[in-house]
Amino acid sequence: MGSNIALKEDDIKGVKMAAKISIPVLRIDAREKAGGWTHYIADYEFDNLQHGRFLRSERARAKIIEIRKPDFPEGYYYIDASDIPPGGKNNIQMIKDDWRVFADGDVRYIGETIALILGPEKQIVLDLLNQIEVVYEDLVPSFTFQDALSCKGGAIHGTDNIFAEFLLNIGDVDNAFPGAVRVVEGVYETGFQEHLYMETQGIVATWEDEKITLYASSQCPFYIRKSVAGTLGVPLGDIRVKQAATGGAFGGKEHFPDVIATPLAVAVNKIKKPVAMIFDRIEDISFTCKRHPGRISIKTGLDRDNNIVAMEIDTLVNGGAYESSTPIVLQRAIIHGLGVYRIPNARIHGRAVATNTFPSDAYRGFGAPQGLFAIEMHMSHIADEIGMPVSQFKRKHFIKTGDITITNAKMHDDVKLPGMLAKIEEMSDYSEKVKKYEDDPLRGIGLSFVNHGGGFTGNGEQAVIKGVVKMKRLEDGKAGLYVSVVEMGQGLQTALRKIASKELELDYLDIVYDNPDTDIVPDSGPTCASRSTMVVGFLVQECAKKLKIKWDEGVGAEAEHVYTHPEEFVWEQETLQGDAYPSYGWGVNVVEVELDPFTYEVKTTGVWAVWDVGVTIDETIMQGQSSGGVIQALGYASIEKCELKNGAFMQRTMADYTIPTSLDFPEVHTVFIDNPYKYGPSGAKGAGELVFDAAPPAYAEAVQNAIGKRIYEIPVTPEMIMEALR
Amino acid sequence: MVDSYRPKDLKDALRIRGEYGSTPLAGGTDLMVRYQSWAGTLPLFTNSVMFVGHLHELKYIKKIENSLEVGGTATLSMVADHPDTPRVLRDAVLSIAAPALRNNATLTGNICNASPAGDSVCALYALDALIRLEKNGSSRELPVVEFITGPGRTLLGKDELVTAITIPLKNSSIDNFTKVGTRRANALSKLSFTGIADYKNGRIDSIALTFGAVGPTVVRSVELEKKLLGLSRAELKAGKESILSDYSTVIVPIDDQRSTAVYRKKVALNLLDKFINEVADYE
Missing domain, CATH: 3.30.390.50 (CO dehydrogenase flavoprotein, C-terminal domain)
Known part of the structure; x- marks a missing residue:
């Protein structure tokens, strides 16, 4: 265990990455960040900087009748759709381009950008903004799944409000259900979740060397380049994006920075001066994307021996007013819909709906946490119904190597769940405690199993991303690493240096790896989907091998490596059939709780986690990922309530949208098992999202066992527990 | 932009309060949040502001006979740290925010904010605390339950300052x-x-x-x-x-x-x- 190893720089200087890459090193960014020296986007200084603020929609769904503006003093600007240059488009080029840069004629959610007000003095910008009056004609808004499916107020998207609809099927569900002797059903719901990333959204767009250059707190500099070039109608190379130091972003800076970058670029294109847009925290919580709320209905048939013979799942996710990445989130939710279980006959119907809520987008797990919460609670409810211990019932259905998955492919992974279960039993004393707490009205313990596919779904890495990395021999025995994936608190700058230095037999500190600049680094894809270490890290490893061969050519020797899809993994995108992911991370969590009978508050008294992430690139970094991911997920499962009132989020401050402090949850006892993956660097698999997936159902099950009532919904608030006990 | 004052002592503060009715700001932990605006612009005060957090005459907490007297600018940390602070008040104060904020925030501020969710206020109601109000030339004392009249509303006169909170000390079992x-x-x-x-x-x-x-x-x-x-x-x-x-x-x-x-x-x-x-x- 590496959690308590204190490292000094002297201890690790000159340590070559030996065979065991997992041995922790001092994180390259630790000192600067802990010391407060790192400059984030709000700390940057520019000459002649202009400050921007959005004019936002105050209505969830309305026509804009008129916008009454005061006279703008010299040097102050009102930028809207009419400022997009000829050849450009009032659309943001994300996965889809339906999201508008500026609302034009109508508004579709509260907070939608109508215009950008900017100028040199913030107070004057604010005063101008306050004097603008937007005259609306209200339309009937639609917020809930029910509203969306009934097209309340008329369809927002297409003719039926369905952004995406998929059907997955294995075996023969219709013929299998009649053979069931028992049917169990449940509807499982998950809420919005706010990212509350380290620093708020922020971008500065500038005019440098006759070129629009953006400095951005971001996960995906090349996404910003693509969206800005699309909006302005210019070649990609005309836009430059430099990533600013970015703290934990959790998916919140995957696409949303495009929503800020595009209007800023329209402004800079017009005025040729630098413009900053740095959100205040309340603005950020109120007007940025959240995790997709989910409603998942599951119906399961069991035979006489309590084997599952058939399962039917209906999955709904709320995409909000624009599509963005919603179909891909839905794909992940349904592909993870059966969890870690082998179900012979299963059908999953998934739909993503449009509503007049703030568009939902990427958040650590990307749909999987919703799907996994539902299946884990459902398996728990079935076990309860048939009177079998949960661990036994789940174990009985564990998927094994070679079994068929929901996308009709073979499970390629060496599935080590039984051993992981044995390990967590030993760590947590789970089964003993289940018995002990059976008649205890205040204590409970929960157990969950998950897997999480690493990298883009299906053939996305090959068909869409086509990642490239470059390396170069520099002066003084150093090597330059050129990739577009970013450090965002997850330790990537350290991990990729370790991977490269291992092959080059260099000190990891001799690898030069700066924050990406789209004019310098190749596009190795976005920082998301648990792909940075597994996919890009493997490219780095292979590229370093190539550079090693050319090393003796001297300073300037270069190597490049391009992603190639391993031939054994086959995928058909049209039908979503085949190997959805080349490998999965696997996890088991146990959570133990105690209920306060007077306040219904839940105290978490123990948390254990066993993970299979292939091989850890750095044990300490991965301990950090486990602790952070599990605690963030426990917040999602317990206190992170995010409610809508007439289309606006009710919790808008850090006082009202609370995330866990170190007093809310105890230490996460974590163990990693070894299970190398052949296309991962040193055997590493995806890990960043996996560590989020397991805690919510374990927590909900623990509370369920404490109170003796089934739980179908997260967050499990004290208010909900009180209602359940009434 | 509003005027702001920094009195040199209590007498000066009472004079300024009497003359301009300026809003007293001690720790600023409530007021700066309430009047916050876009980062980098001035807060949205509409009334003039008088800084009082530095007034040493009021920055004390002491036991006087059977009472604990908390000076008008004593911080929540001072209240939590004093050995004679009744346990319910100490627990209440320690449940507020985090240490850095408690080092700045004052008990007076928590009372004058008059939020029904003010944690110290719940304890002070039970302890029969008395609020001392002073103006140029006179002073009066009111039970906290009378002083607070509604959410955000108190009987603090436009020319008055809270100079002390007196908490009767009883040995409650x-x-x-x-x-x-x-x-x-x-x-x-x-x-x-x-x-x-x-x-x-x-x-x-x-x-x-x-x-x-x-x-x-x-x-x-x-x-x-x-x-x-x-x-x-x-x-x-x-x-x-x-x-x-x-x-x-x-x-x-x-x-x-x-x-x-x-x-x-x-x-x-x-x-x-x-x-x-x-x-x-x-x-």
Whole structure:
């Protein structure tokens, strides 16, 4: 265990990455960040900087009748759709381009950008903004799944409000259900979740060397380049994006920075001066994307021996007013819909709906946490119904190597769940405690199993991303690493240096790896989907091998490596059939709780986690990922309530949208098992999202066992527990 | 932009307050949040501001005979650290925000903010705290329950300053402060409860029961408390249901972004129930 190893720089200087890459090193960014020296986007200084603020929609769904503006003093600007240059488009080029840069004629959610007000003095910008009056004609808004499916107020998207609809099927569900002797059903719901990333959204767009250059707190500099070039109608190379130091972003800076970058670029294109847009925290919580709320209905048939013979799942996710990445989130939710279980006959119907809520987008797990919460609670409810211990019932259905998955492919992974279960039993004393707490009205313990596919779904890495990395021999025995994936608190700058230095037999500190600049680094894809270490890290490893061969050519020797899809993994995108992911991370969590009978508050008294992430690139970094991911997920499962009132989020401050402090949850006892993956660097698999997936159902099950009532919904608030006990 | 003043001493502060009615700002931990604007612009004060946090004459806390006197600019940390601070007040103060904020925030500020969810206020209601108000040439003292008249509203005169809070020190045998927050630390209250009680010759001699964040102000009913005076342990136990039913008429919370009315009421009554049991079982 590496959690308590204190490292000094002297201890690790000159340590070559030996065979065991997992041995922790001092994180390259630790000192600067802990010391407060790192400059984030709000700390940057520019000459002649202009400050921007959005004019936002105050209505969830309305026509804009008129916008009454005061006279703008010299040097102050009102930028809207009419400022997009000829050849450009009032659309943001994300996965889809339906999201508008500026609302034009109508508004579709509260907070939608109508215009950008900017100028040199913030107070004057604010005063101008306050004097603008937007005259609306209200339309009937639609917020809930029910509203969306009934097209309340008329369809927002297409003719039926369905952004995406998929059907997955294995075996023969219709013929299998009649053979069931028992049917169990449940509807499982998950809420919005706010990212509350380290620093708020922020971008500065500038005019440098006759070129629009953006400095951005971001996960995906090349996404910003693509969206800005699309909006302005210019070649990609005309836009430059430099990533600013970015703290934990959790998916919140995957696409949303495009929503800020595009209007800023329209402004800079017009005025040729630098413009900053740095959100205040309340603005950020109120007007940025959240995790997709989910409603998942599951119906399961069991035979006489309590084997599952058939399962039917209906999955709904709320995409909000624009599509963005919603179909891909839905794909992940349904592909993870059966969890870690082998179900012979299963059908999953998934739909993503449009509503007049703030568009939902990427958040650590990307749909999987919703799907996994539902299946884990459902398996728990079935076990309860048939009177079998949960661990036994789940174990009985564990998927094994070679079994068929929901996308009709073979499970390629060496599935080590039984051993992981044995390990967590030993760590947590789970089964003993289940018995002990059976008649205890205040204590409970929960157990969950998950897997999480690493990298883009299906053939996305090959068909869409086509990642490239470059390396170069520099002066003084150093090597330059050129990739577009970013450090965002997850330790990537350290991990990729370790991977490269291992092959080059260099000190990891001799690898030069700066924050990406789209004019310098190749596009190795976005920082998301648990792909940075597994996919890009493997490219780095292979590229370093190539550079090693050319090393003796001297300073300037270069190597490049391009992603190639391993031939054994086959995928058909049209039908979503085949190997959805080349490998999965696997996890088991146990959570133990105690209920306060007077306040219904839940105290978490123990948390254990066993993970299979292939091989850890750095044990300490991965301990950090486990602790952070599990605690963030426990917040999602317990206190992170995010409610809508007439289309606006009710919790808008850090006082009202609370995330866990170190007093809310105890230490996460974590163990990693070894299970190398052949296309991962040193055997590493995806890990960043996996560590989020397991805690919510374990927590909900623990509370369920404490109170003796089934739980179908997260967050499990004290208010909900009180209602359940009434 | 508004004018701001930095008086050199209390006398100067009272003069400025009398002349301009400036808003006194001590720690600023409530006011700077309430009037915040876009980062990098001035806060949205509409009245002139007088900084008072530096006034050393008021930055004290001391025991005077049977009372604890908290100076007008004493911080929450000073209150928490003083050995004579009653336990319910210490617990309440320590449940507020985080140490860095408590080092700046003042007890006076928490009172004058007059939020029904003000944690120290719930305890001060139960402790019969008195608020000393001074203006140029005169002073008066009001019980905190009279001083606070509604959410954000007090009887502080336009020309007055709070110069001290006096807390009578009683040796109460049984006391409890419970805060139910949105999380375990650095949280705002969903509701809070303070109970203080004592026996004399086997009968209840004093009792105070207060509830925070369940009405427009902290809730305390002296009338209902009077019904409990003189009860024996057995009588208290026997009368518990009727006490709870009495209190359910004065606890009238609302739904908001932190909790629900139903939860607040139920938990407030649960905490009262628990406290009555503690009192009845006290040996």
